[in-house]
Amino acid sequence: MxxxxxxxxxxxxxxxxxxxxxxxxxxxxxxxxxxxxxxxxxxxxxNPNSEPNDNILLPRYRNIDGIVNSKIVNLNIASLISRWMDKIDIKSKYIYTRELYLPYEFKLLLRGSKDGFTPKKFHKLCDNITHTESHNNGKWGETKDSFIFSFKNKNNFKDQILSHVENMSNALFYHTKYGPLFGGGDINIFVFENDDSKDFDQCYCRQRNYEKKIRDTVDKFSIEYYEVFQIIKKSIEIDIPYDHDSLRTFGEAEKEILFRTLSAEYKVSK
Structure with missing residues (x-):
């Protein structure tokens, strides 16, 4: 054997x-x-921080409808971002190899390869959307929950960088000729000329208002691909396989056990 x-x-x-x-x-x-x-x-x-051996296969990446439609983001990245958003303490940097955390739907608003790379299209598709940031032209957006990040390899997270905002009054910036802009330099994507119909030509990352730099260089770069998502909390619906008359005969302890069991079954079935 x-x-x-x-x-x-x-x-x-x-x-x-x-x-x-x-x-x-x-x-x-x-x-x-x-x-x-x-x-x-x-x-x-x-040891939760032990690095996976190269000879040990990691879980296959699964495609789950209704969570993320992306050419860039996979489910492991979506799971890790969701943990960051919910401020879940990640004791192991390799937690993504065992357990997916997917309480949100990542709804695609913009895809550069389809919609283009202009400020005009960015604001047309992404402004005034629930769970996104919108502000008056030339104004700063204030938040303590903003963070930026980078992955050198989307299939290997050991080189991930997570950077939280330090100066929350300069967390975000809104302008018609800008695309996504965090921290007034930490992530800058805009056009040099005052023409929002031109492609982004000024893109760089220079640490200013966030705790860490997310690129090794401050040089300009060109965008090959980008996507914007609206992140929506998913509702959970569970069909209880018991009629109401039976449920009335349960004591509080039995109901709690039933709820925990159904919750566990739902998580497994996901």
């Missing part, structure tokens, strides 16, 4: 297993695994 398994083990995505699954379904067969592989797996579950 061990010889047969050796040809299959490299196809098993161990990092997709929960700690409970690992304990119940992998640990009993540890003698069939190479000692080094088992020790690496064990470390990954005991």
């Amino acid at each position: 061990e010889n047969v398994l050796q040809h299959c083990l490299h196809l098993v995505r161990f990092f997709g297993l929960s700690s409970e699954d690992f304990f119940q379904k992998v640990r009993p067969y540890k003698k069939l695994l190479k000692n080094q592989l088992y020790e690496e797996l064990l470390e990954s579950y005991l």
Whole structure:
């Protein structure tokens, strides 16, 4: 059996297993695994900050309708951004390898390859949208919740940079010839000439009002691709498989257990 398994083990995505699954379904067969592989797996579950071994396959990226329609953002990025938004303490920088957190829908408002790269189109499609920022022309937008970020590789998060706003009165800037602008320099995307129908030609990141720089250089860059999303909290609907008469006979403790069970089933079925 061990010889047969050796040809299959490299196809098993161990990092997709929960700690409970690992304990119940992998640990009993540890003698069939190479000692080094088992020790690496064990470390990954005991040490949340251990870096995944290159020989261990990470979970496949899944496409889930109704969450994100993007050529840039995958579900792991959407999950991590959602954690940042909800200020969830991320104890492990590799949490994305095991558990997706997707309480929001990322509704696509603009895609550069389809809609173009002009300030005019940016403001036409993105201004005055619920859960986006809009301000008077030439005015600063104030918020303490703004953050910017960068990923050098969208399939590997170990080089991610998250930068929160420090000067919240200069968190955002609105102008008709600008695209997205954070911090008055931290992310600048605009056109040099006073013509909002021209493509963005002034793009750079220079740390000013956010805590960290998100690029290694302050040089200008060209946009190859960009997307803008409206982020919407998803509503949760659960069909309770019990009639009301049966539910009335439950005590409060039983109802709580029922609710917890249904909630757990919903999370699994997602």
